[in-house]
Amino acid sequence: MKKGIRAHIIIAFWLICAGLAGTFSPLQAQQSLMSRNLRPTGHKENYGMNLLHFVHLYGGLGMIAGPSENEGGRIIYGVSLNPEVGGRYKLRVSRHHAFGADLSYTLYSYKISQKPGKTLPDTILHKAERFIFSKITLGIYHRYSFGRVGNYIGRFLDIGVYGDWIHYSDHYFRNRYDDGLVIRSHVSGLDYIRNFQYGAYMRFGITRYAFFARYRISDYFAPSAELPELPRFTMGIQVGLHKVN
Amino acid sequence: MFFFYTKIINSQQTAESENTEFIACYKKSDKFTPTMIFKGKTGLQSFLAGVLLFLSIQSGAQEYWVFFRDKKGCTFDPYAYFDVKAIERRLKQGLPLCDSTDYPVNEEYITAVKSLSDTTGFASRWFNAVAVTTDEYRLKKILQLPFVLSAEPMGLQSKLASVQDDPLQDTGMTVYMKELLEWQTLRMDRHSFENAGLDGKGIRIAIFDGGYPNLDSSLAFKHLVQGKRIIKTWDFVRNREDVYGYNPHGLLVLSCMAGIYHGKKMGFASGAEYLLARTEIAAESFREEKNWLAAMEWADQNGADLINSSVGYTYHRYFKEEMNGKTSMVSRAANMAARKGMLVINAIGNEATDAWQILCTPADADSVLTVGGIDPITGYHMEISSFGPTADRRMKPNVSAFADVVAMGPRGVVNVQGTSFSCPLVCGFAACAWQANPEMKNMELFKLIEQSGDLYPYFDYAHGYGVPQASRVIYKNKVPPPTFAFVLSTERISVYLRDFKFSADERTSQLLLYYNIMDADGFIEEFHVLIVYQGEALSIPLSRFAPGQKLNVHFRGYTSGWSLKPID
Numbered sequence: 001m002k003k004g005i006r007a008h009i010i011i012a013f014w015l016i017c018a019g020l021a022g023t024f025s026p027l028q029a030q031q032s033l034m035s036r037n038l039r040p041t042g043h044k045e046n047y048g049m050n051l052l053h054f055v056h057l058y059g060g061l062g063m064i065a066g067p068s069e070n071e072g073g074r075i076i077y078g079v080s081l082n083p084e085v086g087g088r089y090k091l092r093v094s095r096h097h098a099f100g101a102d103l104s105y106t107l108y109s110y111k112i113s114q115k116p117g118k119t120l121p122d123t124i125l126h127k128a129e130r131f132i133f134s135k136i137t138l139g140i141y142h143r144y145s146f147g148r149v150g151n152y153i154g155r156f157l158d159i160g161v162y163g164d165w166i167h168y169s170d171h172y173f174r175n176r177y178d179d180g181l182v183i184r185s186h187v188s189g190l191d192y193i194r195n196f197q198y199g200a201y202m203r204f205g206i207t208r209y210a211f212f213a214r215y216r217i218s219d220y221f222a223p224s225a226e227l228p229e230l231p232r233f234t235m236g237i238q239v240g241l242h243k244v245n
Numbered sequence: 246m247f248f249f250y251t252k253i254i255n256s257q258q259t260a261e262s263e264n265t266e267f268i269a270c271y272k273k274s275d276k277f278t279p280t281m282i283f284k285g286k287t288g289l290q291s292f293l294a295g296v297l298l299f300l301s302i303q304s305g306a307q308e309y310w311v312f313f314r315d316k317k318g319c320t321f322d323p324y325a326y327f328d329v330k331a332i333e334r335r336l337k338q339g340l341p342l343c344d345s346t347d348y349p350v351n352e353e354y355i356t357a358v359k360s361l362s363d364t365t366g367f368a369s370r371w372f373n374a375v376a377v378t379t380d381e382y383r384l385k386k387i388l389q390l391p392f393v394l395s396a397e398p399m400g401l402q403s404k405l406a407s408v409q410d411d412p413l414q415d416t417g418m419t420v421y422m423k424e425l426l427e428w429q430t431l432r433m434d435r436h437s438f439e440n441a442g443l444d445g446k447g448i449r450i451a452i453f454d455g456g457y458p459n460l461d462s463s464l465a466f467k468h469l470v471q472g473k474r475i476i477k478t479w480d481f482v483r484n485r486e487d488v489y490g491y492n493p494h495g496l497l498v499l500s501c502m503a504g505i506y507h508g509k510k511m512g513f514a515s516g517a518e519y520l521l522a523r524t525e526i527a528a529e530s531f532r533e534e535k536n537w538l539a540a541m542e543w544a545d546q547n548g549a550d551l552i553n554s555s556v557g558y559t560y561h562r563y564f565k566e567e568m569n570g571k572t573s574m575v576s577r578a579a580n581m582a583a584r585k586g587m588l589v590i591n592a593i594g595n596e597a598t599d600a601w602q603i604l605c606t607p608a609d610a611d612s613v614l615t616v617g618g619i620d621p622i623t624g625y626h627m628e629i630s631s632f633g634p635t636a637d638r639r640m641k642p643n644v645s646a647f648a649d650v651v652a653m654g655p656r657g658v659v660n661v662q663g664t665s666f667s668c669p670l671v672c673g674f675a676a677c678a679w680q681a682n683p684e685m686k687n688m689e690l691f692k693l694i695e696q697s698g699d700l701y702p703y704f705d706y707a708h709g710y711g712v713p714q715a716s717r718v719i720y721k722n723k724v725p726p727p728t729f730a731f732v733l734s735t736e737r738i739s740v741y742l743r744d745f746k747f748s749a750d751e752r753t754s755q756l757l758l759y760y761n762i763m764d765a766d767g768f769i770e771e772f773h774v775l776i777v778y779q780g781e782a783l784s785i786p787l788s789r790f791a792p793g794q795k796l797n798v799h800f801r802g803y804t805s806g807w808s809l810k811p812i813d
Contacts, residue, residue: 031783034626034707034759034774040636045565048600147307148398150563151600 039085048151049242054090058102059083062108062212062236072119073228076111078221082214082234090143098143102162108133110230120227121192126173127182131230133193133220139201153207153240162214164197192225194218199232208240250659308399308535309384310574312374313354314392315614321348330449330548338586338686346371346581354392361387367539371581372574376535397574399535418651422660426509426651428621429501429670433646437715438513438677445502445514445676447683449476450551451544452669453537454498455525456491459655463496465504466653468515477547480523481536488523494665495523497553499667500653502676511653513673520547525556534558537607545585546601550679550687552587553672555665557594557605562671565601568609569636576610578622583612588679588687590614590672592664593642594631602632604642609635614691616671617709618648618664624754625774626707630664633706638768642709643691644698646670671713678718693718703799705761705772725802729758729782738790740783758782758800765793 012133048050062082068074086104093099106239112120141160172186214234221227256667323332323343335342350368355375359365361383366376379387386639387393418426438444460466460475468474490496503519504511522543524536537556542554558573570576579589591613594605608615608631618630627648632643633641646667651658671694678697679690695701697717698710717723732739747756753776760783761772775782777800785796787809795808 030758030778031776032773033623033776035771036632036705036707036773037771038706038768039770148562150560150567151565152560152562154561 005088007062012036026223048239049153050092050145050149050151051209052092054092055087056240056242057085057087058104058193058210058238059210060210060236060238064108064215064231064233065235066231066233068120068231069229070119071117071228073230074113074118075231076086076113076116079111080212080231081107081109082236084137084238086137087122088240096145098145100141100143100158102137102139102141102160104137104139106135106137106164108234121171121225121232127176129173130169132168132170132172133166134170135166135197137162139163141201141203153205153242153244156203156204156210158203158210159200160202161200162198164199166193166197169193192222193220193226194222203238205212205238207244208242210238210240212236212238249763258536266474268269277708292410297315307377307380308376309375310369310372310399311358311377311387311396311738312372312394313351314394316345316348316373317392318353319348319351321498323347328548330550331546332548334548334550334586337683339588340584346373350375350390354390357390358393359385366788367535369538369542371542371578372538386542399574403695408476418658419660422651422658425621425647425649425660426506426511429647429650430504430510430513431617432621433513433670433674433713434715434717435510436718438674438681441681441719443513443680443715444510445517445673445680447517448514448519448679449520449548450514450553450672450676451498451520451522451540451547451549452495452502452522452661453522453540453544453552453554453556454492454495456489456493457488457495457499457521458493459505460496460499460521461489463653463655465500465506465511468502468505469519474516474518476518476520478523479519479540479543481543482523482526483537488521491523492525494525494555495521497652497654497659497661498553498665498669501650501666502553504652504653504671506651506658511651512670514676517673517676520544521548534562534573534575537575541578541582545582545587549561549587551672551675552589553669554589554607555592555663555668557592557608558599559594559596559598559605563606565603566636569604570610570639571637573609575604575607576613579607579610580612583687588614588690590616590668590675592668593617593633595629595648595663595665596631596804597626597629604631604633604635608641611639612688612691614644614671614675614694615642616664616668617642617645617707618667619645619708619712621647621649622753624752625757629662629664629666629709630667632769633709636722638766640704640706640709642706643695644671644709644711644713646712656675674713674715677715678713681718693721696721698761699802700799700804703759703761703797703804704789705769707772708759726803728801728803729798729805731798731805731807733807736788737784738796739781739785740800742777742780742782742800745777745780745782758798759799760796762790762796763795763806770794 035074048054064080065076066080084104084106086102088100088102090098090100090178110131114125114129123150139160141158143160146155169190170188171185171190174184176182197216197218199214201212201214203210203212219229273640321343332342336542347370349370355365355368358375358377362377362379364378370377385608386394387394398802461470478486480488500511502512502514505515522540524540544673580587591608593608593615596602607613618627619628630648635641647670648664648667649662650666652661652666675690678693695710697713699714700708700711704710727743729740729742732741756776758775758777763769790809792809795806797806
C-alpha cells in the first residue's frame with residue numbers, strides 16, 4: 001500500500017474514532033498516539049540471557065567417541081549417536097561466572113561392530129546389533145563467560161558433572177537368513193545394566209551453539225556380567241532454543 | 246580444521262611456560278595429532294587433560310586495553326602531526342594547540358607489553374593505552390609492570406543503526422519516495438539555509454561507517470569527488486586507504502548529508518569537506534570499538550569539525566545501567582573529542598521494539614548530540630527509534646529527524662529506515678549552522694541545535710527537543726505565539742487550544758499535542774503524544790500531581806508549563 005494512502009486511512013480512522021468518542025465525552029475525542037511511563041516500578045529486571053536467572057530449552061546431537069574397553073565391545077563410530085532434548089537453568093553470580101543445571105532426556109545408541117572377537121553381550125554375530133539406553137540426566141555446571149558481555153550469551157565455557165538414570169535399556173539385533181527372511185529381535189530391561197550413571201562434561205559455546213564433550217565415569221555393566229565397557233566419550237553440538245539477540 | 250589448528254598453536258604458547266605433559270608430548274613429535282593429548286592416560290585423565298587444554302586455549306583469546314601511567318620521554322610537535330584545519334579549529338575555539346592527550350604513547354612501554362602479548366594493535370594517544378591480545382596469565386604479568394596503570398576487556402560487536410531490505414537494489418523513485426526526498430530536508434526548513442547560501446562550506450565532517458561502495462563513480466557524489474572535497478579516507482579494518490567498497494551503509498549515510506540526486510539535495514552539507522573512515526564490519530566482531538576510537542583520533546588529527554557516527558553498542562557488551570556516558574570507552578572518547586573542539590553526532594539506535602529499548606553508547610555521552618528518529622507519515626517518534634534517558638537520567642535524544650529517508654545506494658536511490666539516517670540529516674544541518682555561526686564553540690553549537698528543535702523548550706525521551714529548524718538558527722529570537730492555555734478547576738487541570746478548528750487538510754504533525762509530567766529534579770516521569778480534534782485537548786485530575794511535579798505541554802511551536810507550585 002502506498003504510504004500516502006496509508007496516511008489518509010490513518011487520519012480517516014482517527015476521525016471516525018474521534019466522532020464516535022465525541023458522542024460520549026469531549027475529552028475522549030483526542031487520540032493517544034504514544035504514552036510512556038518512566039516511574040520506577042520497584043521491580044528489578046533479573047531475568048535475561050546474562051541477568052540473574054535464565055532458563056531455556058535446548059536440543060543436541062552427539063557422537064559416541066573414544067575406544068571401547070577392549071575389542072570385544074567395539075562399536076561402529078558415526079552411527080552410534082546420542083540425541084538429547086532438555087532444559088537449562090543459569091544463575092549468574094558475577095560478570096564472568098555463573099552456575100547452572102541441565103535436565104534432559106537423552107538417548108544413547110551404540111551400534112555394535114559385528115566382527116570376530118565380539119563379546120558384547122555375547123559372541124554371536126548378527127547382521128546388525130545395537131544397544132539403546134534411554135536416560136533422564138541431571139547435570140550441574142559452572143560457566144565462565146569470556147570477554148565483557150552485557151545481557152547476551154556471548155562465548156562461554158561450561159564444566160560440570162552429571163548423573164543419569166537409565167529408565168529404559170534395550171538390546172536390538174537383526175539377522176538375515178539364507179532364504180531372505182529377516183528377523184528383528186530385542187531384549188528390554190537388561191538386567192546386567194547399572195541404572196544409575198555419572199560422569200563429567202564440558203561445553204564451549206558461542207551464543208546459542210555449544211560444542212560439548214561428555215565423559216562417563218561409571219560403568220554400564222555390572223561386574224558380575226564381565227562385559228567389556230562401551231566407549232565413555234560423547235562429543236557433539238547443542239543448540240539453545242532461545243533468541244540470540 | 247583451521248579453527249582447531251589455530252587453537253593448538255595458541256595452547257602451545259600458553260602452556261609452554263607451565264610445562265604441561267601435553268606440551269612435552271607435543272615436542273617429542275614433528276607432527277601433531279589430537280590423539281597425543283590422550284596418549285598413555287586413562288579415560289578420565291584424558292578427559293581432564295582435554296578440559297585443561299580447552300581452558301588454556303580459551304584463556305588466550307581475549308583482547309584488552311592496557312592503560313599506561315604516563316608518557317615519560319615522549320615529544321610532540323603539533324605542527325607536524327595535525328592538519329592545518331585541526332590547528333585552526335583549536336585556535337578558533339580558544340583551545341590549546343595540544344595537551345598531554347595528544348602526545349604519542351611511549352614506544353618502550355608498547356614494546357614491553359608486546360613481549361607479553363600475542364599481538365598489539367592500535368595505540369591510543371587520548372587514553373594513553375594500547376590494544377593487546379593476551380591471556381589472563383600474561384595479563385597479570387603486564388599489570389605488574391611499573392608503568393602500567395590498568396587494563397580492561399575490549400568491546401564486542403556494534404550495530405549499524407538502520408533497517409534496510411536491500412540497499413544494493415535500486416527501487417526506483419516511487420511517488421512516496423519523491424515526496425519523501427523533498428520532505429526529509431524541508432521538514433528541517435531547508436529553504437532558510439538555502440536562502441542564506443549555507444551548504445556546509447568550510448566545515449570538515451568525518452564519517453565512521455561500514456563502507457562506501459561506488460562512491461567514486463556515483464553521480465550523486467560527483468561534486469565531492471571533482472571538487473576534491475573528500476579530503477582523506479582510511480579503512481581501519483584493513484589498514485589501508487581504499488574505503489570504496491564493503492558495506493553500503495556509509496554511502497547511504499553520506500548521501501543524507503551530501504548526496505545530490507538529479508539536482509535535488511538529499512541533505513544539507515553538499516558543500517562540506519569529508520573524511521571517510523571505515524570502522525565497522527558486519528561479519529567480524531571484537532574489532533569495531535577499537536576502530537571507532539582510532540578513527541576518532543584520526544579525525545582529530547585531520548581537522549574534523551563534526552563527526553557523524555551511525556553506530557552504537559548495546560547488549561552485546563553492556564547492561565542498561567551502564568548507558569551512563571561514563572562506562573564505555575567510546576563514550577569517553579566522544580567526550581574527549583568534544584574537549585578538543587569537535588562535535589560528535591550519533592544515532593540513538595533502533596532498539597525501541599527490542600528487549601533493549603533504550604539508547605546505545607556512545608549516544609549516552611553528555612557531549613554527544615544524540616539523534617532520534619521521526620516517522621515522516623505520522624510526524625512523531627518512529628516506532629523503532631530507541632528511547633532515552635541515559636542510565637543517570639540525562640535527557641536523550643537531544644533532537645530528532647526523519648528515520649525514513651531516500652538515500653543513494655551503490656546502484657541508485659533507495660528508501661531506507663533507521664536512525665542511522667536521522668543522524669546525517671542533523672549532521673548536515675549542524676554543518677550549515679556552524680557555517681552561519683563560525684565564531685561558535687562546539688558546545689555552543691550543540692546548544693544552538695537543541696534550541697532550534699521544533700519542540701524547544703519542550704522535550705521528552707523519544708523526541709528530545711524535536712526536529713531542528715533552520716529558521717531558528719537564522720532568526721534566533723523568534724518567539725512563537727501562545728496556542729493554548731491552562732484552565733484550573735477545583736479538581737482538574739485542563740488545556741484549551743486557542744483558535745483551534747480541526748481541518749482534515751492539516752498535516753498530521755500540526756495536530757500533535759505533546760505533554761509530559763516532570764518531577765522536581767527535572768526528570769520526566771511520563772510523556773505522551775496526542776492527536777487533537779477539538780479545543781479542549783487535555784484534562785488531568787489534580788490528584789495525579791504531587792507537589793513539585795510539573796505538567797509541560799507543547800502544541801504548534803508553543804510550550805508552557807503548569808505545576809502545583811508557582812512556575813519560575
